[in-house]
Amino acid sequence: ARRDGFVMGEGAGVLVLEAADHARARGARVFGRIVGYGASNDAFHITQPDEDGRGAAQAMRAALRDADASVADVGYINAHGTGTPINDRVETRAVHALFNGGAPPVSSTKSAIGHLLGAAGAVEAIATLEALRRGVLPPTLNLTEPDPECDLDYVPEGPREAPGLELALSNSFAFGGQNACLALARG
Numbered sequence: 001a002r003r004d005g006f007v008m009g010e011g012a013g014v015l016v017l018e019a020a021d022h023a024r025a026r027g028a029r030v031f032g033r034i035v036g037y038g039a040s041n042d043a044f045h046i047t048q049p050d051e052d053g054r055g056a057a058q059a060m061r062a063a064l065r066d067a068d069a070s071v072a073d074v075g076y077i078n079a080h081g082t083g084t085p086i087n088d089r090v091e092t093r094a095v096h097a098l099f100n101g102g103a104p105p106v107s108s109t110k111s112a113i114g115h116l117l118g119a120a121g122a123v124e125a126i127a128t129l130e131a132l133r134r135g136v137l138p139p140t141l142n143l144t145e146p147d148p149e150c151d152l153d154y155v156p157e158g159p160r161e162a163p164g165l166e167l168a169l170s171n172s173f174a175f176g177g178q179n180a181c182l183a184l185a186r187g
Contacts, residue, residue: 002145006082009114013123030187032129035167036069038062042177048086049173053094056080059179060098060169067183069167071099074183076137076168078128081108082115085147091171092150105162107155111141121172125182128170132186137162 023030039062042055049056064070079091095103109127110116116123131137136159143156170182 003083003085003147006084006110007114009110009116011113011116011123012119013126015122015125032132032187033185034182035185036063036065036067036183038064038066038179038181038183040179042179044177046177047175049090049177051086051090051093053090053092053097055177055179056091056094056171056173056181057097059173059181060094060171063169063181063183067167067185069183071102073167074099074104074169075162075165076104076128076131077106078124078131078138078168078170079106079108080171080173081106081110081140083108083110087173088147088150091173092152095152103152105137105155105160106152107138107140109138111143112138121170121180121182124172125170125184128168128182128184131162132165132168132184135161135163135165137165 038059040055040058042050044050080087109124127138137155139155139157139159143154146154166186168184170184172180
């Protein structure tokens with residue numbers, strides 16, 4: 001695998017959250033729904049994730065539980081995907097631990113826009129909602145030589161059609177061992 005670390009980006013994203021009944025009553029266009037949320041903390045190291053990926057898996061599991069969904073319902077994962085060796089390995093382990101070998105397609109928005117730090121989660125949630133709305137998975141750009149330890153079904157270089165996509169996960173893992181995952185559904 002060839003990689004040079006992560007690329008910083010700059011940007012912002014805004015999601016307007018509204019109760020479904022209120023949105024329907026005013027005839028709003030609904031782009032998608034947050035149907036579950038999970039959070040955890042590795043309690044391991046200030047800048048390094050725990051190598052076993054338990055915390056990340058716990059956040060994804062909690063999001064699915066909150067959504068009253070199973071791993072079989074998930075059609076796509078928007079990875080935290082910084083492109084660093086440790087993050088990629090740990091997130092891969094977490095996905096394997098949760099999905100037990102049957103993981104859905106995975107891609108990283110950061111490959112196209114860089115790491116937006118505090119804005120990353122919002123922008124990546126928007127990208128995930130667009131994937132759900134359009135039925136098209138965004139690619140991980142420049143993924144030409146995957147790490148042998150990162151053996152998920154990645155979406156490299158170009159978009160992938162995903163007809164019938166109904167539920168996706170958007171992962172955000174941060175310094176201090178913070179892990180968050182949104183379970184997002186079509187509008």
